[in-house]
Amino acid sequence: xxxxxxxxxxxxxxxxxxxxxxxxxxxxxxKENKFINGILNLNILHTSASLIIQENADPDxxxxxxxxxxxxxxxxxxxxxxxxxxxDDMPAHIKSALTNSHLTLSVKDNNIILGTWQxxxxxxxxxxxxxxxISHHFVGQ
Amino acid sequence: xxxxxxxxxxxxxxxxxxxxxxxxxxxxxxKENKFINGILNLNILHTSASLIIQENADPDxxxxxxxxxxxxxxxxxxxxxxxxxxxDDMPAHIKSALTNSHLTLSVKDNNIILGTWQxxxxxxxxxxxxxxxISHHFVGQ
Amino acid sequence: xxxxxxxxxxxxxxxxxxxxxxxxxxxxxxKENKFINGILNLNILHTSASLIIQENADPDxxxxxxxxxxxxxxxxxxxxxxxxxxxDDMPAHIKSALTNSHLTLSVKDNNIILGTWQxxxxxxxxxxxxxxxISHHFVGQ
Numbered sequence: 397x398x399x400x401x402x403x404x405x406x407x408x409x410x411x412x413x414x415x416x417x418x419x420x421x422x423x424x425x426x427k428e429n430k431f432i433n434g435i436l437n438l439n440i441l442h443t444s445a446s447l448i449i450q451e452n453a454d455p456d457x458x459x460x461x462x463x464x465x466x467x468x469x470x471x472x473x474x475x476x477x478x479x480x481x482x483x484d485d486m487p488a489h490i491k492s493a494l495t496n497s498h499l500t501l502s503v504k505d506n507n508i509i510l511g512t513w514q515x516x517x518x519x520x521x522x523x524x525x526x527x528x529x530i531s532h533h534f535v536g537q
Numbered sequence: 538x539x540x541x542x543x544x545x546x547x548x549x550x551x552x553x554x555x556x557x558x559x560x561x562x563x564x565x566x567x568k569e570n571k572f573i574n575g576i577l578n579l580n581i582l583h584t585s586a587s588l589i590i591q592e593n594a595d596p597d598x599x600x601x602x603x604x605x606x607x608x609x610x611x612x613x614x615x616x617x618x619x620x621x622x623x624x625d626d627m628p629a630h631i632k633s634a635l636t637n638s639h640l641t642l643s644v645k646d647n648n649i650i651l652g653t654w655q656x657x658x659x660x661x662x663x664x665x666x667x668x669x670x671i672s673h674h675f676v677g678q
Numbered sequence: 679x680x681x682x683x684x685x686x687x688x689x690x691x692x693x694x695x696x697x698x699x700x701x702x703x704x705x706x707x708x709k710e711n712k713f714i715n716g717i718l719n720l721n722i723l724h725t726s727a728s729l730i731i732q733e734n735a736d737p738d739x740x741x742x743x744x745x746x747x748x749x750x751x752x753x754x755x756x757x758x759x760x761x762x763x764x765x766d767d768m769p770a771h772i773k774s775a776l777t778n779s780h781l782t783l784s785v786k787d788n789n790i791i792l793g794t795w796q797x798x799x800x801x802x803x804x805x806x807x808x809x810x811x812i813s814h815h816f817v818g819q
Contacts, residue, residue, distance in 0.1 A: 511582030652723030
C-alpha cells in the first residue's frame with residue numbers, strides 16, 4: 397500500500413469563550429484531498445484554547461459545558477500568580493489542560509469516523525477575539 | 538516497508554456508571570490480525586462515555602475515580618439547561634470532556650505498549666444500560 | 679512513499695509534583711533520526727503521572743497549574759478508599775485521568791509541529807522521587 401502525507405492548517409476566528417464547531421472544515425479537507433483510509437492528526441497551536449469532540453445536536457449542551465468550566469476555574473486573579481495577561485489567561489491554560497490539545501481521528505472510505513451525534517469543536521477560553529490555528533496532518537492512502 | 542490498515546469495532550455493554558476494562562478485547566484484535574508494529578487508534582463513538590488508561594490492579598482505584606467525578610459534576614438538573622434526557626446526561630457530556638474520546642496506542646512486536654499497571658477502560662457516565670462502540674483502526678505492518 | 683517505524687523510550691527523573699519540560703529530549707529524538715514527515719506517538723507508561731502540552735514561557739503558569747490540580751483533588755485519605763500507597767497516590771490517578779496519558783504529535787520537515795509558546799511536559803503527581811518512562815514511536819519518512 398502506497399502511503400501519502402498531507403499537511404494543512406485550518407484558521408478559526410473566535411469571539412469569546414465557548415465551543416466552535418469546525419467539523420465541516422475538516423470534512424472539506426478530507427473530501428477535497430480524496431483521502432480514502434488513514435490517520436488524521438489535529439493539533440491546536442495555542443495553550444489557551446483546546447479541542448474536544450462533543451454533541452452536535454442541542455446548543456444547550458455547549459452552553460452548559462462552557463458554564464461548568466467557568467465555575468470550576470474562576471476568572472479571579474487572586475487565585476493565580478500568572479495574571480499579567482488578564483483574568484481569563486490563567487484559567488484558559490487550566491481549561492486547556494483539563495481538555496485536549498490534540499485529536500487523532502480515523503478516516504475510512506473518505507469519511508471521518510465519528511458517531512452520529514459527534515462534532516469537532518474548538519473550545520475557546522479567552523475573552524478577546526482570537527485567530528486560532530489547527531494543524532491538520534493526514535497519513536494514509 | 539509495506540503498510541496495511543485494518544478497521545474494526547469493539548462493542549461493550551455497560552450497566553451504569555463506572556470503569557469497564559476492555560484491554561483483553563483490544564489485545565485479541567492485535568493478536569488475531571498478527572499486527573507487528575504500528576499505530577492503533579481508538580475512538581469512542583459517543584459523547585456520554587469516554588476512554589482512559591488507568592491502573593488495572595486495585596478495584597478501589599476505579600471506585601474512587603468514579604466517585605470523584607460524580608462529586609465534581611453533580612447530577613443536579615438545577616445546574617444545567619440540557620436536562621430533557623435525564624439528570625445524568627449533561628454530567629455525562631462534561632465528564633467526557635474532562636477525560637478522553639480517543640486513545641492512540643503504539644504496537645511493537647505484536648504487543649500494545651502499556652506500562653505494567655496500565656489497562657484500557659471505557660468510562661461509562663450514564664445510569665441506564667448502554668451498548669457502546671469503540672472504533673479500532675490499525676495502521677502499520 | 680517508503681515508511682519506517684522507530685521506537686524509543688525517554689527516561690525522566692522527577693522530584694515531586696509539578697511540570698517537567700521534556701521538549702528538548704523529544705526534539706533530539708526527531709533530529710538524530712532525521713525524521714522528515716510523520717506521526718510521533720508518545721505514551722507515558724504510568725498511571726500516576728501524565729503528559730500535557732502547555733505554555734513554555736512563564737514559570738508561574740506551571741506553578742498555577744500544579745496548584746489548581748492540588749486544590750481540585752485534595753491529598754486527603756478520608757476522601758478515598760485506595761490509600762495504602764500514601765495520601766498522594768489516589769489523587770495522582772485522578773489527576774492523570776483529568777489530563778492525558780498520551781500525546782500524538784505531527785512531524786513536518788524534521789520539526790515537531792508546535793505553536794510558538796507550546797512545550798511538552800510530564801506532569802508528576804507523586805511526592806517521592808520517581809523514574810518515569812515515556813514511549814516514543816515514530817511512523818513516517
